[in-house]
Amino acid sequence: MEYSEKVMEHFATPHNVGKMEDADGIGEVGNAKCGDIMKMYIKVADGIITDVKFNTYGCASAIATSSMATDMIKGKPVSEALKLTNQAVVEALDGLPAVKIHCSVLAEEAIKAAVKDYYDKNGIEYDPTLFKEDCCHYDHHHAE
Amino acid sequence: MEYSEKVMEHFATPHNVGKMEDADGIGEVGNAKCGDIMKMYIKVADGIITDVKFNTYGCASAIATSSMATDMIKGKPVSEALKLTNQAVVEALDGLPAVKIHCSVLAEEAIKAAVKDYYDKNGIEYDPTLFKEDCCHYDHHHAE
């Protein structure tokens, strides 16, 4: 197994690490049992994600994908953030080892969960199929 | 597999190699199929083996045991030659690898066969159980 230089860069000095007291949306996915939890905080103004922070418990690629994914949505409209795919994150990181692809999926889901939370809190209507429950969601797994 | 120095000495410059035109007894044992044939010639005067020669087709230990065995009976009474055991030859050679012990048996049998031939030719009576047929005798095997 081997990480790209890009992954190691983002792991060594991850961007957007931190919590956010006054977040407009918070998403948490993954579970401790599997060794990965990602928590993302977004601040939204005029439909634009003006700030984003993350906290991640997990391996180097979990931290690097969190860092890259938050970079990729910062300053973007919420609607665009929703379109961010895990493949795009993997590509931006110059690839991930096969066994680590799930980390990028987690990052995609964390963003979606944060947006959903933002929508819910603000009474914004949305197509619920956008946020289908996934096996990696923390709450889903915790009961096991 | 490994030969003692003594074996290698006798193999490198074997003693008593040759044929004998006027032998008093000739013994040939072993067979080509198994890769060993020993032929021994003895000259006898007053019950003493005054000369002995051998010809051997076979591996290094077959040649070395022929050399050592002929050394050991030269100048000895025929009756004593008959008592030469393969163990004595092996010991005199400082041992033989386990897979090569049969060569020393062959040497013992070759001497016995030569003595028997001498007895037979000279009408000397003997106890036939001294010369029990053995699986390694050439004539016995040749028919296979």
Add this chain to the structure above:
Amino acid sequence: MQVYADNAATTKLSETALQAMMPYLTDTFGNASSLYSLGQDAHHGVQASRAAVAAVLGADTNEIYFTSGGSEADNWAIKGVAELMAKKGKKHIITSAFEHHAVLHTVKKLEEQGFRITYLPVYENGIVKVEDVKNAICEDTALVTIMYANNEIGTIQPVAEIGAVCHEKGVLFHTDAVQAVGHVAIDVKAQNIDLMSMSAHKFHGPKGIGALYCKKGIRLPNLIEGGAQERGRRAGTEAVYAMAGMAAALTEANDALAQNTAKLTALRDRLIDGLLKVESSRLNGDRQNRLPGNVNISFEGVEGESLLLYLDMKGISASSGSACTSGSLDPSHVLLAIGLPHEVAHGSLRLSLCESNTEEEIDYIISCVPEIIERLRNMSPLWERIQKERGNL
């Protein structure tokens, strides 16, 4: 500072071992099975190496069979005894829950072929109970295979007592001693061992060479068929240089055993004490009954792979039982076997020392770990939750 602290994974080849190898990597390259002088010189190398290994372990020279390493030795011993005993209708194997995969995957394969496997518990301290072995032995038990020392948490098993129980009941006893050979004093006869696996690269010998001790009289079927090498038991042109390196390294380790043990135990205890000062940390495996060089500690709220990669950035090489380092979804089966919850197992760190580690290196590790743990916990939602649950937030 560069600190290599993963000696349980592999060790640096010792200079003595390398020097012992060089002649066979250069001029004395003959085939050890050939009759001419060059071959016989190689043959002497093989036999001298075998005798040296045997001498250290209290075995007869002819009871040592060289293999390509510990994994092959484990596979050979277990599959071989299984084949042998199946003919007598014995198809039950007893092992422990925290064996190396070379043992666990092998018995799993036998399970698919109709063997019944008993996995003994190892309890919180990581030590098999002799009583459990005794109780598990049945009429049809073919083999007991219990490791000598665990590769992750370093706990040492009561091998002599397990062997005694096996022999009382007429059952063969194999021990995977890959982590123990060269590190603790072993006497196969006194310790009632029938078969024992070892691997040279765990004691500063070369990789790709190991051995199986197989007691005289056990007619173990071959795993690798072919030429008549290893007295017809293990085919393959002999890697004489590797055997010579293994023998030299083992002899060297054995000669310095008392001295190394004293030094290592002190370093180990210093490291354990230093790291346990980190809040919410715990030592895994029995504190006393462990290999002199093994430290295994879990830190709550952090994940092991990140921990060890940050340590690597500080020049420290270590290992973890997290799922991520194994490529599987579950963390180390060893840590689960001693009862750790998944999330604690993910946060484990193994530091395995050798006699060339220094006090300065230990202190360097002790200084680096806490700041990395703090950094990781600061960004860990799991740690946040733990703190909340404990009322600290």
Add this chain to the structure above:
Amino acid sequence: MQVYADNAATTKLSETALQAMMPYLTDTFGNASSLYSLGQDAHHGVQASRAAVAAVLGADTNEIYFTSGGSEADNWAIKGVAELMAKKGKKHIITSAFEHHAVLHTVKKLEEQGFRITYLPVYENGIVKVEDVKNAICEDTALVTIMYANNEIGTIQPVAEIGAVCHEKGVLFHTDAVQAVGHVAIDVKAQNIDLMSMSAHKFHGPKGIGALYCKKGIRLPNLIEGGAQERGRRAGTEAVYAMAGMAAALTEANDALAQNTAKLTALRDRLIDGLLKVESSRLNGDRQNRLPGNVNISFEGVEGESLLLYLDMKGISASSGSACTSGSLDPSHVLLAIGLPHEVAHGSLRLSLCESNTEEEIDYIISCVPEIIERLRNMSPLWERIQKERGNL
């Protein structure tokens, strides 16, 4: 003069290979499965070696699995396919009468377990007929395993054609190419090979390392279970230095292939012509279709072990198919398979050359052999008998 002429048994490690090994025997000693830098450096060594071996053979990198040598590769391929195919009720294996023991003893073992084995004849020239393979394939044929080049008489088999016939009938094809790799041009895809065994020490690489080529899609069960090395197919901490040595040696051999072949063929033919001047001698194996370095000649009335030990005294290292050199009662099964009577087989001499042999060495051999043969015949009762039968005495 010292002349090493037993390169089919083993070769001297090349300087290039040794240099490629040294870093991994010293500083880059890390475990190739570890995540930290030292481990990743070792991992790169493994992968670069795998890629280099694959490139020479026309294989994909991921189709090369390192093993401890040719014997392990043969055992793994044959037992593995047997296990795989037995599940589909296919329990028939086709091989030839003159395979290496690593193949023959393995199929023998399978025979004991209920497989049916067909041993194809190799005729006087030592070459399997493709037609025979075709005719032998049945509904339940699991595997065809035919060696690429014979280790004693050097004859090269019609591998591509055999592979084609196998694929027509949907049967897997394994070839033991231990004697061929590095000595003849091989392209596994073009030659329809599904599995192929090789061993580094036959082409100036280190002993104790080899590889199995296993075509993508064949789900070969493991022979050695354990860790996840070799993509989960072959457990054991990687002997990176040995892999690097193998790759360097193979690349070197391949780069010089045309040149070495030309040089060797000339030396070989000079040696054959020189030795066939000895009365009552014969070349064993096809004269044209043979490895460029292989000479195998029988001399009537003499025994091979004595011959080669007298040659050793002259500084010449060679080999023989006599019973005595194998420790068994029968001479080489290879020589018997091409129809030699026992007594002629006992008198065989194999001289196997490499590119560093010289014309002077060849001439030295040609000058030494006749006097030794004469000496042995002079004391051979068998030669006496032969001469009598021919009316020469």
